[in-house]
Amino acid sequence: MIVDLSVGGVLIPGLVVHAFAALGATMAVVRVLAATGIHRLLAYRPLVEPAIFVLIYGLLVQCLPSVGTLP
Template sequence: MIVDLNVGGVVIPGLVVLAVVALVAATVTLRILAAAGLYRLFAYRPLVELATFVVIYGLLVQYLPSIGLLP
């Protein structure tokens, strides 16, 4: 179960926190792809960006609770 985050009395859902982490990780990954010139291999860049975010978010949701970072 993914717990909520309490910041100064404001409750932030755990999935939103994971989405922000996934957004940062996807941005870093996409910048590395752009620097390496691998975007030339893909026909539709926005679809690659969305798919990268979804894959990273899915991996975070699946594996963070199982390794004990989130109860």
């Protein structure tokens, strides 16, 4: 079970916290791809960006331990 995060007494589900972390990482990866010019090699950029998010989100959920990561 993924631990919930308590912010001022409001519980935020752990998967939402992982999603925000994945969103930040996705924005960084997209900027790196744009800066290096690799995004021009991709067939359809609006489809690639959500795919990158899904990959990073899946890796975060699978690789981060689900107990004790969020105080």
